[in-house]
Amino acid sequence: MDLTSLGITFGYGIETTPGTKPNTFTQLKRCNSIPEINLESEQIDVSALEDKITQYAEGRQDTGGTWSPVFNFSEERATELMKMIDDSKTAKNSGKRTWYEVLIPGVSKGFFVVATPGEKIPLPSIEQNGALTVPISLTINEYVGLDDKVDFGDSGE
Secondary structure, three states: OOOOOOOOEEEEEEOOOOOOOOOOOEEOOOEEEOOOOOOEEEEEEOOOOOOOOOOEEEEEEEOOOEEOOEEEOOHHHHHHHHHHHHHHHHHHHOOOOEEEEEEOOOOOEEEEEEEEEOOOOOOOEOOOOOOOEEEOOEEEEEEEEEEEOOOOOOOOO
């Protein structure tokens, strides 16, 4: 069955034990869009002097380093996003990381990314006759990918 973006949810969780996926995640509501994370493969030039055509070996995959989910903006959303930023900062100061989870209805696993948010909420996008939206820039620390999902507000793994 082909899937759609209807009902997709997004949220974050703070490690209880450093290096281990959190057992609970908090949904960040009113997420407007979640950009893809493209795993671009790097190439390592392994050519020798006698090669007339460049030879390559497979290198690392690169996420691009940043990821910016977009949220509909409101005072309630600003409060929720600031709590996420503050929770992440507190976690980082104690050696723990912030994980982000994308849950897609009809998929038994979730997508996970370990990332660090900036320290402030940026100015929302302002257009004529449009919704106020704000991107939250996250620095990708580790792309985990598909793993056992953790329902928002429920204990998981």
